[in-house]
Amino acid sequence: MFNKEKIIKLLSEKGWSAYKLCKKANIPQSTVSDILTGKRKNPTAETLAKIADALGVSVNEFFDNEDIPTEEKSIEKLNKTIKENKIETIAAHFEGEDFTDEDIEDIENFIRFILSKKKK
Template sequence: MIALSDRLKELRKENNMTQSDLGKILGVGKTTISMYENGNSTPNDEIKIKIANYFNISLDYLLGKSEIRNYNNTIKPMDKINKLVKENNINTLAAHFEGEEFTEDDLEDIENFIRYVISKKKK
């Protein structure tokens, strides 16, 4: 189970935010955000709800009780890809697509390709 402190830091970094940026949104200081991320302090319920609402995630996901990230109880394809990359310590995954949006099928194909590459490396 992932800790709230780790989840908060992950969400902040995914969104290219500084601790100060997040603190302004939540109405707390940078030091408080640092304490949350280091596990030295835990946000109260009101702050937890603000975090979940801001990042559009479930409280269970924030608290590390679930891998289901969003409110409609589905794991987004891009989240699955990010998790796969992280779990397999892939440092670089690069592609350039100019002006195209990915469909869910496209993202599933990308995920399957990553799984294929990982399986080949393990042999």
């Protein structure tokens, strides 16, 4: 759940005013004020991204910890899907080149192996 107190804490740590934040984030002062007073309970993702960028933190910093693992899992799942699509696309370039289905599968597995080595 979004927690405005986390933004307030970051502002305090940096010694920033709400006005300085709105200038650095390039968002209206009324928007920052509404967020910090709780009038705006669910700011848009775009607004939070601008605030996070201005403060030099991840948007995750503005949410209670129990929300983060779910969000990270969603991002992880999306990244895995993107990687799998890339692997399939690369392997598809070899189709029709006298490769059997087993050869294509071997190519896909080799790409996965190479990508797993990059993480280490």
